Amino acid sequence: MHKLVLILICMCAVPSFAQTSTPKYQSGTIMAVANHQNAPGEAASAVPGYDVSVKIGNVLYVILFAPRNGVSSVEYSPGIDMLFLVGKDTLTFNSKLSGTTEAPILRREVLSAQSTLDWSKARSQYFSMKQQHLSEALDLTDDQQSKIKPALERETAEAGEILWNPVLSQKNKLRRYEKLISSSDARMKPFLSQNQVGKLMELRRQQKDEVKRLILEQTTAKED
Incomplete structure (x- = not known):
């Protein structure tokens, strides 16, 4: 009887582990945009790339963004708020020009916690x-x-x-x-x-x- 109860408990527990939570997009702000400089030995790309700094919570991500077909207004984007999906090595976002875009994270920096508001703004x-x-x-x-x-x-x-x-x-x-x-x-x-x-x-x-x-x-x- 005890074995049967244990088996039933395990069977009920399986679906909960199988369920995956829906990816949650987070609000982020584009802080800065700079032309991407290829590292020594890095192959040059036909499409110009940009190092885009994005602040999400207390983490600053620098991603490599390469606009499709070379058409982009990213250089005019600092200060714009967007929604981002944070992955292990990528940030995913939706753009009217490029659609759903997954950009590799070049580096990330945990910012000092700010318990206060920036009253200058x-x-x-x-x-x-x-x-x-x-x-x-x-x-x-x-x-x-x-x-x-x-x-x-x-x-x-x-x-x-x-x-x-x-x-x-x-x-x-x-x-x-x-x-x-x-x-x-x-x-x-x-x-x-x-x-x-x-x-x-x-x-x-x-x-x-x-x-x-x-x-x-x-x-x-x-x-x-």
């Missing part, structure tokens, strides 16, 4: 930075990202009106921003796990300190 890129930052820090699913998006969009609009308003005093900016964050978090919490909520609260504490420094810098610059 926050005014123009607040939403995209917040969404990416929260997604990475809280390990959000695609469904969670979709559900918290309205709250982040609203936070984006109101944060700009508060943080970069020259009329508001330092104290008033901070008070209004804290109220905005509290309201935004209340909208997002129903879609987060208890562990994610705890991480969110820690991120907000760090963010509050960053905002204080930002407001102080604005005040100092205004006085100068």
